Amino acid sequence: MSLVEAPPAIGAGIDRVDGARKTAGAAAYPSDFDVHGQAHAALLQSTVAAGRITAIDTAEAEAAPGVLTVITHRNTPRLPDGPATDIGTSPPAPLQDERILHHGQHVAVVVAETREQAVAATRLIKVTYDASEPVTRFDDPRAERVDDPWGMDSERGAVEEALASADVKVSATYTTPDNTNNPLGLFATLAVWDRNTLTVHDTTQWPTMARATLAKVFDVPESAVRVLAPYVGGAFGSGLRVWQHVILTVLAARMTGRPVKLVLTRPQMFTSVGHRPSGVQHITIGAKRSGELVAIDHRSTSSVAMEDDDFEPLAASSAVAYACPSVITRDGQVRLNISNPTSMRAPAEGQGNFALESAFDELAHTLGIDPLELRLRNYAERHPVSGMPWSSKALRECYEAGAERFGWSRRDPAPRSMRDGDELIGYGMAGVGYPWYAVPCRARATVNADGSAFVRSAATDIGTGTYTVMTQVSADVLGIALDRVRFDLGDSDMPPSPQAGGSGLTGALATAVRDACLGVVRRVLDLVSEDAGSPLRGCALEDVIVGNGRIHRRDRPDEGESYADILTRHGRQEMTVDGASAPGDPSALGMAFAGAFGAKFVEVRVDADLGVIRVARVVSAIDGGRILNEKTARSQIIGGTVGGIGQALFEETVTDARTGRIANATFGDYLIPVNADVADLDVLFVGEPDRATPLGTKGVGEIGLVGVAAAIANAVHHATGIRIRSLPITLDELL
Numbered sequence: 001m002s003l004v005e006a007p008p009a010i011g012a013g014i015d016r017v018d019g020a021r022k023t024a025g026a027a028a029y030p031s032d033f034d035v036h037g038q039a040h041a042a043l044l045q046s047t048v049a050a051g052r053i054t055a056i057d058t059a060e061a062e063a064a065p066g067v068l069t070v071i072t073h074r075n076t077p078r079l080p081d082g083p084a085t086d087i088g089t090s091p092p093a094p095l096q097d098e099r100i101l102h103h104g105q106h107v108a109v110v111v112a113e114t115r116e117q118a119v120a121a122t123r124l125i126k127v128t129y130d131a132s133e134p135v136t137r138f139d140d141p142r143a144e145r146v147d148d149p150w151g152m153d154s155e156r157g158a159v160e161e162a163l164a165s166a167d168v169k170v171s172a173t174y175t176t177p178d179n180t181n182n183p184l185g186l187f188a189t190l191a192v193w194d195r196n197t198l199t200v201h202d203t204t205q206w207p208t209m210a211r212a213t214l215a216k217v218f219d220v221p222e223s224a225v226r227v228l229a230p231y232v233g234g235a236f237g238s239g240l241r242v243w244q245h246v247i248l249t250v251l252a253a254r255m256t257g258r259p260v261k262l263v264l265t266r267p268q269m270f271t272s273v274g275h276r277p278s279g280v281q282h283i284t285i286g287a288k289r290s291g292e293l294v295a296i297d298h299r300s301t302s303s304v305a306m307e308d309d310d311f312e313p314l315a316a317s318s319a320v321a322y323a324c325p326s327v328i329t330r331d332g333q334v335r336l337n338i339s340n341p342t343s344m345r346a347p348a349e350g351q352g353n354f355a356l357e358s359a360f361d362e363l364a365h366t367l368g369i370d371p372l373e374l375r376l377r378n379y380a381e382r383h384p385v386s387g388m389p390w391s392s393k394a395l396r397e398c399y400e401a402g403a404e405r406f407g408w409s410r411r412d413p414a415p416r417s418m419r420d421g422d423e424l425i426g427y428g429m430a431g432v433g434y435p436w437y438a439v440p441c442r443a444r445a446t447v448n449a450d451g452s453a454f455v456r457s458a459a460t461d462i463g464t465g466t467y468t469v470m471t472q473v474s475a476d477v478l479g480i481a482l483d484r485v486r487f488d489l490g491d492s493d494m495p496p497s498p499q500a501g502g503s504g505l506t507g508a509l510a511t512a513v514r515d516a517c518l519g520v521v522r523r524v525l526d527l528v529s530e531d532a533g534s535p536l537r538g539c540a541l542e543d544v545i546v547g548n549g550r551i552h553r554r555d556r557p558d559e560g561e562s563y564a565d566i567l568t569r570h571g572r573q574e575m576t577v578d579g580a581s582a583p584g585d586p587s588a589l590g591m592a593f594a595g596a597f598g599a600k601f602v603e604v605r606v607d608a609d610l611g612v613i614r615v616a617r618v619v620s621a622i623d624g625g626r627i628l629n630e631k632t633a634r635s636q637i638i639g640g641t642v643g644g645i646g647q648a649l650f651e652e653t654v655t656d657a658r659t660g661r662i663a664n665a666t667f668g669d670y671l672i673p674v675n676a677d678v679a680d681l682d683v684l685f686v687g688e689p690d691r692a693t694p695l696g697t698k699g700v701g702e703i704g705l706v707g708v709a710a711a712i713a714n715a716v717h718h719a720t721g722i723r724i725r726s727l728p729i730t731l732d733e734l735l
């Protein structure tokens, strides 16, 4: 039967549908948009990290060529705080008073006819500060502590007693620095007011939240705000919040009556669009001689800005990582004079897993048990807290398939025992999990009378492949060929979508897209329910199959008709239906939502004399549930792995403790992996479709990064016998 001739689109590793647009330069990123009559904004940032502005003289800047206005805290209206929308949090509204809370805080905005005039005029503003000594260190006695801000601390069993009776204990402290997300695309905002309606092009991972926040801050209905982000030049979490420069650009447009465009500079990206906060983690693990865990005690402190409610519970996921009777996790924060943080790829787990899986390696070494074997002995067959079966979990298969592909059995357990000429060879591994962020989502599907389809949602594609994967899902559910389906996104006027983040978008959006597309099929069947001549007359959704632009009877597959014929016969231009998805209730389903799992195997080569560390190869075995597109999913894992190599060996946002100033806010000074640092990255997918979502997906956005840092640190220990508990690992620590 012709219906099954076309191979299913889901699962196929097809090229990106937006690939040609991107390579031809036809994909417009936020900084590419210009409108007639636009003015340009430039920011002036604080040169002290704490204190207050005592005087600000803008007269010279205001008189400079082309300048339209200068905005400071003195002429900014009182704005409601951004953070308080129902769906997301953002830093406080900008320029509300004279206080300075961090170095690089925006203190003035110049709006001028050209960008050059605006930038030049910022240098004519004279700011006088009453500076105070900034709080920049965790151990500063003035630092305010915030314990368990989200109520996520956990405790089970009797940790103290278990540790006291353990045969073997390891206890250590791990530190991770500030990291900066550093997407390639400079963040840009173009704001256009037309009477009381606002259109904003913005670098965001979440147009729906940006719309809600801007509506609130500028006191207009959400329906009067449109946020557009058809293409985003990367973000890695930095587009999850509505940053102060966005609000300032919208404010500048309102105050000048002109469209206003602002593009951040690279150094401004380090202070204006978030960063992964630094953390200190203490872990104690107790075990029996056999390797059986008796207790885990994991406590973390991470940094947060003076005014912010962002939070990363670094230790929280240690409660569910292993079968262990007694576990305590505690997560807190200290407030520092630093810029507002944000999620950076694999928030919380990215850092927490480094500590847990490093400590696990230390335990394996102490016990004399192979690190992989130790993990298998403590495998959590069921959810360790609820006791329920996982919605899916193929971590064991990840361990086994990954070890096989990597050649783990060739590892000589003794540190410093494997050598190739001047190079010390180290094998290290880590096991990982990453939950997905389950949230409601909506989508809209249309089938046109010419047989083509148009499906959309206010989501974004931050380079992950959302355009492509949702085109595939739409094509399969409707039974319409891929090249006749268009999927569109990046517009808050489309049905509301969650963030492209937290590894949650694919699951939420694919379910909503499926629901909308099934709705279209159902409504088209409704159209023919009375059609005397239609073979589909009286058929319900369960009675039909789709393919090649047609709907056919399941019981008599030769009989059916095309969408085009049905719609045309009924005089319809199109059929449009909205769909939705909502996170299920795990306990009602009798299962624990699993998220993605993975096992990471790394070979490092360390120059015995110079300490230079090279990652020779990485094998990532991933349980991502049902993989919708093998090619884009693989790219996600490879990209995440590169991010993990950066976290392990290169990335550190260095803040001068005395001044609170970031000392390396350029691509020349902030190190990220380049091609020469990235060798052979191998990815294999294992596992089954997850039972908790209709399409069986689990997010793969973060799982590629998690575990890479621990596996590298463990490999460095195996190569050199030196245990590094502080990221990034640098060669001076190995000499």
Ligand code: MOS
Binding pocket: 205, 235, 236, 237, 238, 240, 343, 344, 345, 346, 347, 500, 501, 502, 503, 701, 702
């Ligand atoms: Mo990602 S940090 O969930 O954008």
